Amino acid sequence: MTFYPLEKLHQLHDGYCRSFRAGGKALLLVQVEGKTHLLENRCPHMDAPLDRATFQANALRCPAHGIEFDLDTGSAMGSLAGCIGNLQRFSIAYEGNTLGVML
Numbered sequence: 570m571t572f573y574p575l576e577k578l579h580q581l582h583d584g585y586c587r588s589f590r591a592g593g594k595a596l597l598l599v600q601v602e603g604k605t606h607l608l609e610n611r612c613p614h615m616d617a618p619l620d621r622a623t624f625q626a627n628a629l630r631c632p633a634h635g636i637e638f639d640l641d642t643g644s645a646m647g648s649l650a651g652c653i654g655n656l657q658r659f660s661i662a663y664e665g666n667t668l669g670v671m672l
Contacts, residue, residue, distance in 0.1 A: 572662055574669040581605060588620040592672030596659065602627065606640045607661050607670060613654035
């Protein structure tokens with residue numbers, strides 16, 4: 570596995586949302602309510618990119634069709650729960666003052 574650096578820790582803040590490419594994967598790094606999440610930048614419904622998603626509490630809303638996903642579990646919420654696959658989540662790795670991912 571290789572460490573791919575994504576962002577310096579001092580750059581993170583609530584509302585942070587930025588897309589990256591690492592190890593051939595499209596990733597989305599977000600911070601909401603003090604929690605940092607690393608997701609695949611792709612909605613499991615129709616592969617729409619999520620870098621223009623909106624966030625409320627602990628939920629991400631896909632900009633294409635408005636489907637909401639729980640950021641902690643990646644599960645779809647509401648009436649579509651169980652009908653749509655989960656957002657793919659990645660574990661965050663740290664190297665010094667840099668946040669990244671091991672792929």
